[in-house]
Amino acid sequence: MNRYISNLAGTLLSSLRINNATIDSSGLTAARTVTLPDKAGTVAMTSDIPSLPLSLANGGTGGTTQSTAANGVLPSQTIYANSFLATNGSTVEWRDVSFGWYQLPALTYETADSPIFQFSISGNYSDVITVGMRIKLTQTTTKYFIVVAVGAYSGGKTIITVYGGTDYTLTNATIDNPYFSCHKAPRGFDSNPDKWAVSYSYSSAHVSRTNAQGIVQGTWYNVLQPSDLPIGCWNIEFFVGAFWVVNQSGATNAMSIYVTLSNSTSAESYQRLTSRIQENQEPAGSAFVASTFTKHTVSIASKQSMYILVKTTQTVACDLTVAAASSPVIIKYVCAYL
Helix, strand or coil, rough: CCHHHHHHHHHHHHHHEEEEEEEECCCCCCCCCCCCCCCCCCCCCCCCCCCCCCCCCCCCCCCCCHHHHHHHHHCCCCCCEEEEECCCCEEEEEEEECCCCCEEECEEEEEEEECCCEEEEEECCCCCCCCCEEEEEEEEEEEEEEEEECCCCCEEEEEEEECCCCCCCCCCCEEEEEEEECCCCCCCCCHHHHHHEEEEEEECEEEEEEECCCCCCCCCCCEEEEECCCCCEEECCCEEEEEEECCCCCCCEEEEEEEEEECCCCCCCCCCEEEEEEEEEECCCEEEEEEEEEEEEEEECCCCCEEEEEEEECCCCCCEEEHHHCCCCEEEEEECCC
């Protein structure tokens, strides 16, 4: 009997086989003790057997409940309340969902034509960033922008064109903490239209095309170049006063004048920005002024110079004027992506 037990112990020490699974002792560098189960089936744990719960290093989670097990495998949740789990392409991380901002990789300054600016992102983001999205970044202070154009992926990068509104400029400096948002008004973004408009106002001078200069029936004349229309999509609001003086002698003269905001110096470009004013009984030597308001949405891929043009379709000799002193000229380009 003693001999049988001795042989059994020797076999267990060299190789223990249970249900066809083998524990091989050949790789051990020191003597190890194998403790047999007691009559209740319990095996005493030794330092050679990992303690429970198993840590991540030993293939476990480090937790004994659902929540502690989840905490063991997730990134640290400190300061990330109300966030969601996302991947950056290689690892998982927490993203802020309550405020509407999503982190971008590093941005590099490209060019500026204020209020339009460009930065680039390494990699192909042409199908990630789209026009109308909001951008938040830090250059000493927090700044906000609206995406107005997205370039094609080229040379290992994607160039993004943004509008800074009345308050923000992008400088040739380090860009920190870049984020983008698909939301209309993510936290911190001021959606007041006046903050995202290019405005011009003139109220002190008359700009005229006089009869002495020669006025040809049906010909557009450029009387004021008030503004540049930046890249993007814009809701244009155009308020202008038109003024004329009839020079032709005679009892009465019918008078019709047109005024428009155009990207040409000699032709109408946007019919919806054209107004017609008519006076059927205008005595010779008299003056007449009328104000008009038009609006139109325009989308452009490059900056355009905009001009105020006037014309008359009548043969009556007259002076044509944009009457800024009598009625102000107000032009506002409101970003249509608000």
